[in-house]
Amino acid sequence: MPAMVEVDDLVKHYGEGPGRITALAGVSFSIERATITAIVGPSGSGKSTLARCINSLVRPTSGRISIDGADLATHTVENRRRIGTIFQGSSLQRRRTALRNVLLPLEFAGVDRSQARARAQELLDLVGLGGRGGSYPAELSGGQKQRVGIARALALRPSVLLADEATTGLDHANRASVLQLLRDLRAELGLTIILITHEMDVAREIADNALLLAEGSIVERGAIRDLVLQDSLVRDNLFPPRPHLAAPDRHTYRIHYAAREVPLDWVARLSERLPEPLQVLGATVEELKGEAVGYMIVASTAGPAEITRAGGGFGLQIRELGSADE
Protein backbone atom coordinates (compact mmCIF):
# COMPACT_ATOMS: atom_id res chain seq x y z
CA MET A 1 0.00 0.00 0.00
CA PRO A 2 1.45 3.40 -0.95
CA ALA A 3 1.82 6.10 1.68
CA MET A 4 -1.25 8.36 1.91
CA VAL A 5 0.65 11.43 0.81
CA GLU A 6 3.82 11.30 -1.24
CA VAL A 7 5.67 14.43 -2.22
CA ASP A 8 8.61 14.04 -4.52
CA ASP A 9 11.13 16.77 -5.23
CA LEU A 10 8.57 19.53 -5.17
CA VAL A 11 9.81 22.88 -6.47
CA LYS A 12 7.86 26.12 -6.62
CA HIS A 13 9.16 29.39 -7.96
CA TYR A 14 7.11 32.55 -7.92
CA GLY A 15 7.85 34.84 -10.84
CA GLU A 16 10.57 34.41 -13.41
CA GLY A 17 14.05 35.63 -14.15
CA PRO A 18 16.54 36.93 -11.63
CA GLY A 19 13.87 38.30 -9.28
CA ARG A 20 12.07 34.99 -8.89
CA ILE A 21 11.36 33.67 -5.43
CA THR A 22 12.04 30.05 -4.63
CA ALA A 23 9.32 29.15 -2.16
CA LEU A 24 10.01 25.41 -2.29
CA ALA A 25 13.45 24.20 -3.26
CA GLY A 26 12.90 20.48 -3.82
CA VAL A 27 10.88 19.02 -1.00
CA SER A 28 10.31 15.27 -0.63
CA PHE A 29 8.48 13.39 2.09
CA SER A 30 5.76 10.86 2.64
CA ILE A 31 2.97 10.70 5.19
CA GLU A 32 1.45 7.47 6.45
CA ARG A 33 -2.32 7.09 6.73
CA ALA A 34 -4.11 8.03 9.94
CA THR A 35 -1.23 10.08 11.24
CA ILE A 36 -1.12 13.74 12.21
CA THR A 37 1.83 15.55 10.72
CA ALA A 38 2.76 19.09 11.65
CA ILE A 39 4.57 21.16 9.08
CA VAL A 40 6.30 23.85 11.04
CA GLY A 41 8.75 26.60 10.26
CA PRO A 42 9.19 30.32 10.46
CA SER A 43 7.11 32.75 8.45
CA GLY A 44 8.10 32.76 4.78
CA SER A 45 9.63 29.29 4.91
CA GLY A 46 7.20 27.94 2.31
CA LYS A 47 4.59 26.21 4.48
CA SER A 48 1.57 27.79 2.81
CA THR A 49 3.03 27.23 -0.64
CA LEU A 50 3.41 23.55 0.20
CA ALA A 51 -0.18 23.40 1.45
CA ARG A 52 -1.44 25.18 -1.66
CA CYS A 53 0.42 22.75 -3.90
CA ILE A 54 -1.19 19.85 -2.06
CA ASN A 55 -4.72 21.23 -2.44
CA SER A 56 -4.16 22.36 -6.05
CA LEU A 57 -4.49 26.08 -5.38
CA VAL A 58 -0.96 26.51 -6.72
CA ARG A 59 0.64 24.67 -9.62
CA PRO A 60 4.10 23.41 -8.68
CA THR A 61 6.99 24.41 -10.93
CA SER A 62 8.16 20.80 -10.87
CA GLY A 63 7.91 17.67 -8.78
CA ARG A 64 5.15 15.23 -8.01
CA ILE A 65 2.46 14.90 -5.38
CA SER A 66 0.34 11.83 -5.00
CA ILE A 67 -2.55 11.16 -2.68
CA ASP A 68 -3.31 7.53 -1.93
CA GLY A 69 -1.33 6.53 -4.99
CA ALA A 70 -3.09 8.90 -7.39
CA ASP A 71 -0.98 11.55 -9.06
CA LEU A 72 -2.37 15.03 -8.41
CA ALA A 73 -1.29 16.28 -11.81
CA THR A 74 -3.48 13.79 -13.66
CA HIS A 75 -6.92 13.76 -12.02
CA THR A 76 -7.12 17.26 -10.69
CA VAL A 77 -10.83 17.74 -10.02
CA GLU A 78 -11.36 14.31 -8.57
CA ASN A 79 -8.26 14.59 -6.44
CA ARG A 80 -9.19 18.00 -5.16
CA ARG A 81 -12.14 16.24 -3.57
CA ARG A 82 -9.83 13.73 -1.88
CA ILE A 83 -8.35 16.52 0.20
CA GLY A 84 -10.40 18.49 2.68
CA THR A 85 -8.94 21.89 3.45
CA ILE A 86 -9.49 23.91 6.59
CA PHE A 87 -8.56 27.52 6.01
CA GLN A 88 -7.25 30.09 8.41
CA GLY A 89 -9.89 32.33 9.94
CA SER A 90 -13.19 32.66 8.26
CA SER A 91 -13.42 31.33 4.77
CA LEU A 92 -17.12 30.67 5.26
CA GLN A 93 -19.64 32.33 2.99
CA ARG A 94 -21.25 35.10 5.00
CA ARG A 95 -24.55 34.76 3.21
CA ARG A 96 -24.90 31.04 3.78
CA THR A 97 -25.97 29.54 7.06
CA ALA A 98 -23.68 27.07 8.78
CA LEU A 99 -25.64 24.19 7.28
CA ARG A 100 -25.54 25.64 3.77
CA ASN A 101 -21.81 26.27 4.09
CA VAL A 102 -21.34 22.59 4.80
CA LEU A 103 -23.65 21.80 1.89
CA LEU A 104 -21.50 23.68 -0.63
CA PRO A 105 -19.09 20.87 -1.55
CA LEU A 106 -22.03 18.47 -1.80
CA GLU A 107 -23.83 20.86 -4.15
CA PHE A 108 -20.67 21.11 -6.25
CA ALA A 109 -20.46 17.34 -6.42
CA GLY A 110 -24.11 17.11 -7.45
CA VAL A 111 -25.20 15.05 -4.46
CA ASP A 112 -28.95 14.59 -4.27
CA ARG A 113 -30.53 17.39 -2.26
CA SER A 114 -32.13 15.55 0.63
CA GLN A 115 -29.18 13.22 0.95
CA ALA A 116 -26.84 16.21 1.01
CA ARG A 117 -28.84 17.92 3.74
CA ALA A 118 -28.77 14.81 5.87
CA ARG A 119 -25.03 14.49 5.38
CA ALA A 120 -24.43 18.16 6.23
CA GLN A 121 -26.50 17.85 9.39
CA GLU A 122 -24.61 14.71 10.37
CA LEU A 123 -21.32 16.60 9.93
CA LEU A 124 -22.53 19.52 12.04
CA ASP A 125 -23.48 17.01 14.73
CA LEU A 126 -20.01 15.51 14.46
CA VAL A 127 -18.31 18.85 15.09
CA GLY A 128 -20.67 19.62 17.96
CA LEU A 129 -22.77 22.24 16.17
CA GLY A 130 -25.86 20.18 15.43
CA GLY A 131 -28.13 22.90 16.81
CA ARG A 132 -26.53 25.82 15.00
CA GLY A 133 -27.19 24.86 11.39
CA GLY A 134 -29.41 27.91 10.84
CA SER A 135 -26.88 30.44 12.14
CA TYR A 136 -24.97 32.72 9.85
CA PRO A 137 -21.17 32.94 10.32
CA ALA A 138 -21.54 36.40 11.87
CA GLU A 139 -23.56 34.80 14.66
CA LEU A 140 -20.87 32.22 15.49
CA SER A 141 -17.69 32.49 17.57
CA GLY A 142 -14.28 32.06 15.98
CA GLY A 143 -14.03 28.50 17.25
CA GLN A 144 -17.52 27.64 16.02
CA LYS A 145 -16.76 29.05 12.58
CA GLN A 146 -13.64 26.95 12.46
CA ARG A 147 -15.74 23.88 13.33
CA VAL A 148 -18.10 24.66 10.49
CA GLY A 149 -15.03 24.94 8.26
CA ILE A 150 -13.93 21.51 9.44
CA ALA A 151 -17.37 20.04 8.76
CA ARG A 152 -17.27 21.52 5.25
CA ALA A 153 -13.80 20.09 4.68
CA LEU A 154 -15.13 16.64 5.62
CA ALA A 155 -18.24 16.80 3.44
CA LEU A 156 -16.88 14.77 0.54
CA ARG A 157 -15.26 12.16 2.80
CA PRO A 158 -11.69 13.16 2.00
CA SER A 159 -8.87 10.87 2.97
CA VAL A 160 -6.59 13.76 3.84
CA LEU A 161 -7.47 16.77 5.96
CA LEU A 162 -5.19 19.74 5.38
CA ALA A 163 -5.20 22.71 7.73
CA ASP A 164 -3.16 25.86 7.12
CA GLU A 165 -2.92 27.86 10.33
CA ALA A 166 -6.34 26.58 11.33
CA THR A 167 -5.98 27.63 14.94
CA THR A 168 -4.13 30.89 14.42
CA GLY A 169 -6.07 33.77 15.90
CA LEU A 170 -8.25 31.61 18.14
CA ASP A 171 -8.19 32.11 21.89
CA HIS A 172 -6.83 29.39 24.11
CA ALA A 173 -10.12 27.61 24.83
CA ASN A 174 -11.27 27.65 21.22
CA ARG A 175 -7.92 26.43 20.03
CA ALA A 176 -7.92 23.58 22.51
CA SER A 177 -11.38 22.49 21.40
CA VAL A 178 -10.50 22.61 17.70
CA LEU A 179 -7.37 20.54 18.35
CA GLN A 180 -9.39 18.07 20.40
CA LEU A 181 -11.84 17.78 17.52
CA LEU A 182 -9.02 17.02 15.08
CA ARG A 183 -7.68 14.35 17.43
CA ASP A 184 -11.14 12.79 17.66
CA LEU A 185 -11.55 12.87 13.89
CA ARG A 186 -8.33 11.04 13.37
CA ALA A 187 -9.39 8.43 15.89
CA GLU A 188 -12.97 8.03 14.58
CA LEU A 189 -12.50 8.44 10.84
CA GLY A 190 -8.91 7.34 10.46
CA LEU A 191 -8.14 10.61 8.72
CA THR A 192 -4.66 11.58 7.70
CA ILE A 193 -4.18 15.10 8.96
CA ILE A 194 -1.61 17.65 7.83
CA LEU A 195 -1.36 20.66 10.09
CA ILE A 196 0.54 23.65 8.87
CA THR A 197 1.42 25.97 11.69
CA HIS A 198 3.94 28.41 12.95
CA GLU A 199 2.73 27.74 16.49
CA MET A 200 5.08 25.11 17.81
CA ASP A 201 2.88 24.22 20.74
CA VAL A 202 0.08 23.21 18.37
CA ALA A 203 2.49 20.71 16.90
CA ARG A 204 3.48 19.56 20.35
CA GLU A 205 -0.09 19.07 21.50
CA ILE A 206 -1.42 17.08 18.64
CA ALA A 207 1.05 15.85 16.03
CA ASP A 208 2.75 12.50 15.73
CA ASN A 209 5.33 13.70 13.26
CA ALA A 210 6.86 17.00 12.31
CA LEU A 211 8.55 18.44 9.27
CA LEU A 212 10.55 21.58 9.83
CA LEU A 213 10.82 23.84 6.81
CA ALA A 214 13.34 26.63 6.44
CA GLU A 215 13.78 28.67 3.29
CA GLY A 216 11.90 26.18 1.19
CA SER A 217 13.71 23.05 2.31
CA ILE A 218 13.04 20.43 4.91
CA VAL A 219 15.68 20.80 7.56
CA GLU A 220 14.34 18.25 10.02
CA ARG A 221 11.76 15.51 10.08
CA GLY A 222 10.69 12.71 12.34
CA ALA A 223 8.43 11.72 15.19
CA ILE A 224 7.89 14.71 17.44
CA ARG A 225 8.88 12.68 20.47
CA ASP A 226 12.20 11.69 18.94
CA LEU A 227 12.89 15.22 17.77
CA VAL A 228 12.20 16.57 21.23
CA LEU A 229 14.51 14.09 22.86
CA GLN A 230 17.25 14.63 20.32
CA ASP A 231 19.37 17.62 19.85
CA SER A 232 17.08 19.17 17.25
CA LEU A 233 15.85 22.45 15.88
CA VAL A 234 12.29 21.33 16.52
CA ARG A 235 13.17 20.87 20.15
CA ASP A 236 14.82 24.27 20.35
CA ASN A 237 11.65 25.74 18.89
CA LEU A 238 9.44 23.87 21.33
CA PHE A 239 11.67 24.63 24.28
CA PRO A 240 13.51 27.78 23.41
CA PRO A 241 16.79 28.33 25.21
CA ARG A 242 16.22 30.69 28.12
CA PRO A 243 18.58 33.13 29.79
CA HIS A 244 20.28 31.68 32.82
CA LEU A 245 22.49 32.57 35.74
CA ALA A 246 25.50 30.66 36.93
CA ALA A 247 28.79 31.22 38.70
CA PRO A 248 31.49 32.01 36.14
CA ASP A 249 33.61 28.97 36.97
CA ARG A 250 30.80 26.55 36.16
CA HIS A 251 29.56 24.98 33.00
CA THR A 252 25.87 25.30 32.31
CA TYR A 253 23.88 22.55 30.64
CA ARG A 254 20.47 21.98 29.29
CA ILE A 255 19.25 18.48 30.07
CA HIS A 256 16.26 17.07 28.21
CA TYR A 257 14.38 13.97 29.27
CA ALA A 258 11.17 12.01 28.90
CA ALA A 259 9.75 11.50 32.37
CA ARG A 260 8.82 7.85 31.97
CA GLU A 261 12.28 6.92 30.77
CA VAL A 262 14.31 8.41 33.57
CA PRO A 263 14.43 7.44 37.23
CA LEU A 264 12.35 9.79 39.38
CA ASP A 265 15.39 10.73 41.41
CA TRP A 266 17.71 11.33 38.48
CA VAL A 267 18.80 14.75 39.70
CA ALA A 268 19.97 13.37 43.02
CA ARG A 269 21.57 10.33 41.43
CA LEU A 270 23.40 12.39 38.82
CA SER A 271 24.62 14.75 41.54
CA GLU A 272 26.02 11.81 43.48
CA ARG A 273 28.16 10.82 40.55
CA LEU A 274 29.63 14.30 40.23
CA PRO A 275 32.23 15.99 42.43
CA GLU A 276 29.59 18.55 43.54
CA PRO A 277 25.78 18.47 43.51
CA LEU A 278 24.12 19.96 40.44
CA GLN A 279 22.90 23.50 40.82
CA VAL A 280 19.44 23.79 39.27
CA LEU A 281 18.92 27.11 37.47
CA GLY A 282 15.62 26.47 35.83
CA ALA A 283 13.32 23.71 34.79
CA THR A 284 10.19 23.11 32.83
CA VAL A 285 8.01 20.12 32.18
CA GLU A 286 5.52 20.02 29.32
CA GLU A 287 2.98 17.49 28.30
CA LEU A 288 3.65 15.91 24.96
CA LYS A 289 0.49 13.99 24.09
CA GLY A 290 0.04 12.75 27.63
CA GLU A 291 3.69 12.16 28.33
CA ALA A 292 5.73 14.46 30.54
CA VAL A 293 8.76 15.78 28.74
CA GLY A 294 10.99 18.34 30.30
CA TYR A 295 14.26 20.05 30.48
CA MET A 296 16.36 21.50 33.19
CA ILE A 297 19.08 24.10 33.09
CA VAL A 298 21.81 23.21 35.52
CA ALA A 299 25.24 24.45 36.50
CA SER A 300 28.09 22.16 37.42
CA THR A 301 31.85 22.21 37.87
CA ALA A 302 31.94 19.08 35.76
CA GLY A 303 32.99 19.43 32.13
CA PRO A 304 30.85 18.22 29.21
CA ALA A 305 32.60 14.87 28.93
CA GLU A 306 32.32 14.17 32.63
CA ILE A 307 28.66 15.05 32.97
CA THR A 308 27.73 13.14 29.82
CA ARG A 309 29.47 10.08 31.21
CA ALA A 310 27.78 10.48 34.58
CA GLY A 311 24.33 10.94 33.06
CA GLY A 312 24.82 8.28 30.42
CA GLY A 313 22.76 5.55 32.03
CA PHE A 314 19.69 7.72 32.72
CA GLY A 315 18.50 8.40 29.19
CA LEU A 316 19.24 12.10 29.42
CA GLN A 317 20.11 14.41 26.56
CA ILE A 318 22.76 16.79 27.77
CA ARG A 319 23.95 19.84 25.91
CA GLU A 320 26.25 22.53 27.13
CA LEU A 321 24.88 26.05 27.02
CA GLY A 322 26.98 28.96 25.92
CA SER A 323 28.82 26.69 23.55
CA ALA A 324 29.26 27.91 20.00
CA ASP A 325 25.87 26.77 18.75
CA GLU A 326 23.74 28.32 21.50
Add this chain to the structure above:
Amino acid sequence: MNEFGLVLLQVDRTFFDYAELVVPALGATLAMVGIVFPITALIGLPLAVVLINTGRNGLFPHKSTHQVLSVVINVGRSIPFLILMAAVIPLSRLIVGTSLGVAGAVVPLTLASIPSFTRLMESSLREVPRDVVEAGFASGGTRWQLIGKVQLPEALPGLVSNTTIGLINILDGTAIAGAVGAGGLGYLALSYGYNRFDGTMMLICVVILVILAQGIQLSGDALAHRLRKD
Protein backbone atom coordinates in the same frame (compact mmCIF):
# COMPACT_ATOMS: atom_id res chain seq x y z
CA MET B 1 -50.47 69.90 -29.60
CA ASN B 2 -46.91 70.01 -30.81
CA GLU B 3 -43.78 71.07 -29.00
CA PHE B 4 -43.57 74.41 -30.74
CA GLY B 5 -47.16 75.40 -30.22
CA LEU B 6 -46.64 75.22 -26.49
CA VAL B 7 -44.72 78.47 -26.48
CA LEU B 8 -48.05 80.26 -26.61
CA LEU B 9 -49.33 78.56 -23.48
CA GLN B 10 -46.85 80.21 -21.17
CA VAL B 11 -49.18 82.28 -19.10
CA ASP B 12 -51.11 81.04 -16.08
CA ARG B 13 -50.96 77.33 -16.53
CA THR B 14 -53.40 75.29 -14.50
CA PHE B 15 -52.58 72.07 -12.70
CA PHE B 16 -53.97 70.19 -15.64
CA ASP B 17 -51.79 72.05 -18.07
CA TYR B 18 -48.75 70.99 -16.10
CA ALA B 19 -49.97 67.46 -15.75
CA GLU B 20 -50.56 67.25 -19.46
CA LEU B 21 -46.87 68.04 -20.03
CA VAL B 22 -45.30 66.35 -17.05
CA VAL B 23 -47.01 62.97 -17.25
CA PRO B 24 -45.80 62.10 -20.76
CA ALA B 25 -42.35 63.46 -19.93
CA LEU B 26 -42.22 61.26 -16.84
CA GLY B 27 -43.31 58.38 -19.04
CA ALA B 28 -40.51 59.11 -21.49
CA THR B 29 -37.93 59.26 -18.67
CA LEU B 30 -39.15 55.98 -17.22
CA ALA B 31 -39.14 54.40 -20.66
CA MET B 32 -35.53 55.42 -21.23
CA VAL B 33 -34.45 54.09 -17.83
CA GLY B 34 -36.59 51.00 -18.33
CA ILE B 35 -34.92 50.13 -21.61
CA VAL B 36 -31.38 51.26 -20.87
CA PHE B 37 -31.01 49.76 -17.40
CA PRO B 38 -31.77 46.10 -18.20
CA ILE B 39 -29.50 46.15 -21.23
CA THR B 40 -26.74 47.79 -19.21
CA ALA B 41 -27.07 45.26 -16.40
CA LEU B 42 -27.25 42.32 -18.77
CA ILE B 43 -24.00 43.37 -20.42
CA GLY B 44 -22.23 45.07 -17.51
CA LEU B 45 -22.52 42.30 -14.94
CA PRO B 46 -21.09 39.53 -17.14
CA LEU B 47 -18.34 41.92 -18.26
CA ALA B 48 -17.48 42.54 -14.61
CA VAL B 49 -17.34 38.80 -13.96
CA VAL B 50 -14.99 38.38 -16.93
CA LEU B 51 -12.92 41.38 -15.86
CA ILE B 52 -12.40 40.14 -12.32
CA ASN B 53 -11.73 36.54 -13.26
CA THR B 54 -9.27 37.28 -16.04
CA GLY B 55 -7.31 39.35 -13.51
CA ARG B 56 -4.28 38.11 -11.61
CA ASN B 57 -6.20 36.50 -8.76
CA GLY B 58 -9.16 35.48 -10.89
CA LEU B 59 -10.55 32.07 -11.70
CA PHE B 60 -9.21 32.09 -15.27
CA PRO B 61 -6.37 34.63 -15.34
CA HIS B 62 -5.71 35.93 -18.85
CA LYS B 63 -3.56 39.01 -18.91
CA SER B 64 -4.18 40.25 -22.45
CA THR B 65 -7.98 39.83 -22.31
CA HIS B 66 -8.01 41.59 -18.97
CA GLN B 67 -5.93 44.50 -20.20
CA VAL B 68 -7.83 45.00 -23.43
CA LEU B 69 -11.15 44.95 -21.61
CA SER B 70 -9.88 47.29 -18.96
CA VAL B 71 -8.59 49.81 -21.48
CA VAL B 72 -11.81 49.73 -23.51
CA ILE B 73 -13.84 50.36 -20.37
CA ASN B 74 -11.61 53.21 -19.26
CA VAL B 75 -11.79 54.85 -22.69
CA GLY B 76 -15.58 54.44 -22.69
CA ARG B 77 -15.83 56.03 -19.29
CA SER B 78 -13.69 59.01 -20.18
CA ILE B 79 -15.73 60.12 -23.21
CA PRO B 80 -18.05 62.94 -22.10
CA PHE B 81 -21.67 61.95 -22.56
CA LEU B 82 -22.60 64.89 -24.76
CA ILE B 83 -19.82 64.05 -27.18
CA LEU B 84 -20.78 60.41 -27.17
CA MET B 85 -24.38 61.40 -27.96
CA ALA B 86 -23.21 63.21 -31.08
CA ALA B 87 -20.68 60.59 -32.04
CA VAL B 88 -23.11 57.69 -32.05
CA ILE B 89 -25.85 59.34 -34.10
CA PRO B 90 -25.03 57.18 -37.14
CA LEU B 91 -25.01 54.09 -34.95
CA SER B 92 -28.36 55.04 -33.46
CA ARG B 93 -29.85 55.45 -36.90
CA LEU B 94 -28.56 52.04 -37.80
CA ILE B 95 -29.85 50.26 -34.69
CA VAL B 96 -33.11 52.02 -33.83
CA GLY B 97 -33.72 53.90 -37.07
CA THR B 98 -33.57 57.36 -35.55
CA SER B 99 -31.31 59.58 -33.51
CA LEU B 100 -34.20 61.55 -32.08
CA GLY B 101 -36.53 61.14 -29.14
CA VAL B 102 -36.55 58.33 -26.61
CA ALA B 103 -35.50 55.74 -29.17
CA GLY B 104 -32.58 57.85 -30.31
CA ALA B 105 -31.36 58.37 -26.75
CA VAL B 106 -31.32 54.69 -25.86
CA VAL B 107 -28.19 53.76 -27.82
CA PRO B 108 -25.89 56.52 -26.50
CA LEU B 109 -27.30 56.14 -22.96
CA THR B 110 -26.64 52.41 -22.96
CA LEU B 111 -23.16 52.83 -24.39
CA ALA B 112 -22.37 55.48 -21.82
CA SER B 113 -23.68 53.54 -18.85
CA ILE B 114 -22.13 50.12 -19.54
CA PRO B 115 -18.50 51.04 -18.71
CA SER B 116 -19.23 52.70 -15.38
CA PHE B 117 -21.78 50.05 -14.46
CA THR B 118 -19.17 47.36 -15.18
CA ARG B 119 -16.69 49.07 -12.87
CA LEU B 120 -19.35 49.35 -10.16
CA MET B 121 -20.11 45.62 -10.41
CA GLU B 122 -16.41 44.79 -10.53
CA SER B 123 -15.74 46.65 -7.30
CA SER B 124 -18.52 44.73 -5.54
CA LEU B 125 -17.20 41.41 -6.80
CA ARG B 126 -13.75 42.37 -5.60
CA GLU B 127 -15.08 42.57 -2.05
CA VAL B 128 -15.55 38.81 -1.86
CA PRO B 129 -12.57 37.65 0.22
CA ARG B 130 -10.04 35.57 -1.67
CA ASP B 131 -10.14 32.94 1.07
CA VAL B 132 -13.83 32.37 0.43
CA VAL B 133 -13.33 31.74 -3.29
CA GLU B 134 -10.31 29.54 -2.61
CA ALA B 135 -12.28 27.56 -0.06
CA GLY B 136 -14.90 27.02 -2.76
CA PHE B 137 -12.22 25.83 -5.13
CA ALA B 138 -10.79 23.49 -2.52
CA SER B 139 -14.35 22.23 -1.94
CA GLY B 140 -14.28 20.87 -5.47
CA GLY B 141 -16.15 23.59 -7.35
CA THR B 142 -15.73 24.09 -11.07
CA ARG B 143 -15.13 27.65 -12.27
CA TRP B 144 -18.72 28.14 -13.30
CA GLN B 145 -19.93 26.77 -9.99
CA LEU B 146 -17.61 29.14 -8.16
CA ILE B 147 -19.02 32.12 -10.06
CA GLY B 148 -22.61 31.05 -9.55
CA LYS B 149 -22.49 29.72 -6.03
CA VAL B 150 -19.70 31.72 -4.41
CA GLN B 151 -18.75 34.96 -6.16
CA LEU B 152 -22.15 36.29 -7.19
CA PRO B 153 -24.17 35.30 -4.11
CA GLU B 154 -21.48 36.51 -1.73
CA ALA B 155 -21.21 39.83 -3.55
CA LEU B 156 -24.98 40.25 -3.85
CA PRO B 157 -25.51 42.98 -1.20
CA GLY B 158 -22.71 45.06 -2.72
CA LEU B 159 -24.00 44.39 -6.24
CA VAL B 160 -27.43 45.67 -5.19
CA SER B 161 -25.97 48.77 -3.52
CA ASN B 162 -23.91 49.61 -6.54
CA THR B 163 -26.79 48.88 -8.88
CA THR B 164 -28.73 51.70 -7.22
CA ILE B 165 -25.83 54.00 -8.01
CA GLY B 166 -25.83 52.74 -11.59
CA LEU B 167 -29.57 53.29 -11.90
CA ILE B 168 -29.32 56.84 -10.61
CA ASN B 169 -26.48 57.47 -13.04
CA ILE B 170 -28.77 56.36 -15.86
CA LEU B 171 -31.52 58.64 -14.57
CA ASP B 172 -29.02 61.51 -14.65
CA GLY B 173 -28.08 60.51 -18.16
CA THR B 174 -31.69 60.69 -19.33
CA ALA B 175 -31.87 64.31 -18.12
CA ILE B 176 -28.80 65.20 -20.11
CA ALA B 177 -30.08 63.31 -23.12
CA GLY B 178 -33.32 65.21 -22.67
CA ALA B 179 -31.50 68.49 -22.87
CA VAL B 180 -30.40 67.69 -26.37
CA GLY B 181 -33.76 66.56 -27.60
CA ALA B 182 -34.59 63.13 -26.26
CA GLY B 183 -37.61 64.32 -24.34
CA GLY B 184 -38.45 63.37 -20.77
CA LEU B 185 -38.29 65.36 -17.57
CA GLY B 186 -34.85 66.76 -18.30
CA TYR B 187 -36.08 68.19 -21.56
CA LEU B 188 -39.13 69.69 -19.90
CA ALA B 189 -37.11 71.27 -17.10
CA LEU B 190 -34.73 72.89 -19.53
CA SER B 191 -37.04 73.89 -22.35
CA TYR B 192 -39.79 75.31 -20.12
CA GLY B 193 -38.17 75.96 -16.80
CA TYR B 194 -34.92 77.36 -18.04
CA ASN B 195 -35.45 78.69 -21.56
CA ARG B 196 -38.94 80.05 -20.89
CA PHE B 197 -38.51 81.14 -17.30
CA ASP B 198 -41.27 78.90 -15.99
CA GLY B 199 -40.01 78.38 -12.44
CA THR B 200 -42.94 76.18 -11.51
CA MET B 201 -42.21 73.76 -14.32
CA MET B 202 -38.56 73.66 -13.34
CA LEU B 203 -39.50 72.94 -9.76
CA ILE B 204 -41.95 70.18 -10.67
CA CYS B 205 -39.40 68.42 -12.84
CA VAL B 206 -36.64 68.71 -10.30
CA VAL B 207 -38.88 67.45 -7.50
CA ILE B 208 -39.96 64.44 -9.55
CA LEU B 209 -36.35 63.63 -10.46
CA VAL B 210 -35.31 63.94 -6.82
CA ILE B 211 -38.17 61.69 -5.72
CA LEU B 212 -37.21 59.11 -8.32
CA ALA B 213 -33.55 59.16 -7.29
CA GLN B 214 -34.44 59.00 -3.60
CA GLY B 215 -36.88 56.17 -4.23
CA ILE B 216 -34.22 54.17 -6.04
CA GLN B 217 -31.66 54.91 -3.36
CA LEU B 218 -33.87 54.03 -0.42
CA SER B 219 -35.25 50.84 -1.87
CA GLY B 220 -31.77 49.76 -3.00
CA ASP B 221 -30.35 50.43 0.45
CA ALA B 222 -33.20 48.56 2.13
CA LEU B 223 -32.76 45.55 -0.16
CA ALA B 224 -28.99 45.50 0.27
CA HIS B 225 -29.43 45.70 4.02
CA ARG B 226 -31.83 42.78 4.01
CA LEU B 227 -29.42 40.69 1.94
CA ARG B 228 -26.45 41.40 4.16
CA LYS B 229 -25.89 38.77 6.85
CA ASP B 230 -22.96 40.27 8.69
